[in-house]
Amino acid sequence: MWSVSDEALLAGLASGDEEAAAAMVRRFQGRIYGLALMIVGDERTAEDVAQETFVKAWQHADAYDSRRGRVPTWLLAIARN
Numbered sequence: 001m002w003s004v005s006d007e008a009l010l011a012g013l014a015s016g017d018e019e020a021a022a023a024m025v026r027r028f029q030g031r032i033y034g035l036a037l038m039i040v041g042d043e044r045t046a047e048d049v050a051q052e053t054f055v056k057a058w059q060h061a062d063a064y065d066s067r068r069g070r071v072p073t074w075l076l077a078i079a080r081n
Contacts, residue, residue, distance in 0.1 A: 006071035007064075013054075014061030025054055028072060032079045039080070053079040
């Protein structure tokens with residue numbers, strides 16, 4: 001079980017660490033999927049939104065700024081947009 005910070009998991013995701021990426025998905029998938037499902041109202045589309053959120057997080061991990069919010073907040077903002 002990963003007992004590392006959200007920021008460390010995001011850094012691992014950015015660097016291509018597959019274990020960190022998998023741990024990050026496990027940690028946040030439920031919240032992101034739940035938000036997406038509330039917004040789109042369709043399970044399949046919500047799954048796509050959740051997957052795309054993690055892809056965007058990987059692509060833009062260097063844009064994360066801990067002074068502006070926590071990792072979960074950042075991920076949920078990506079999912080909303």
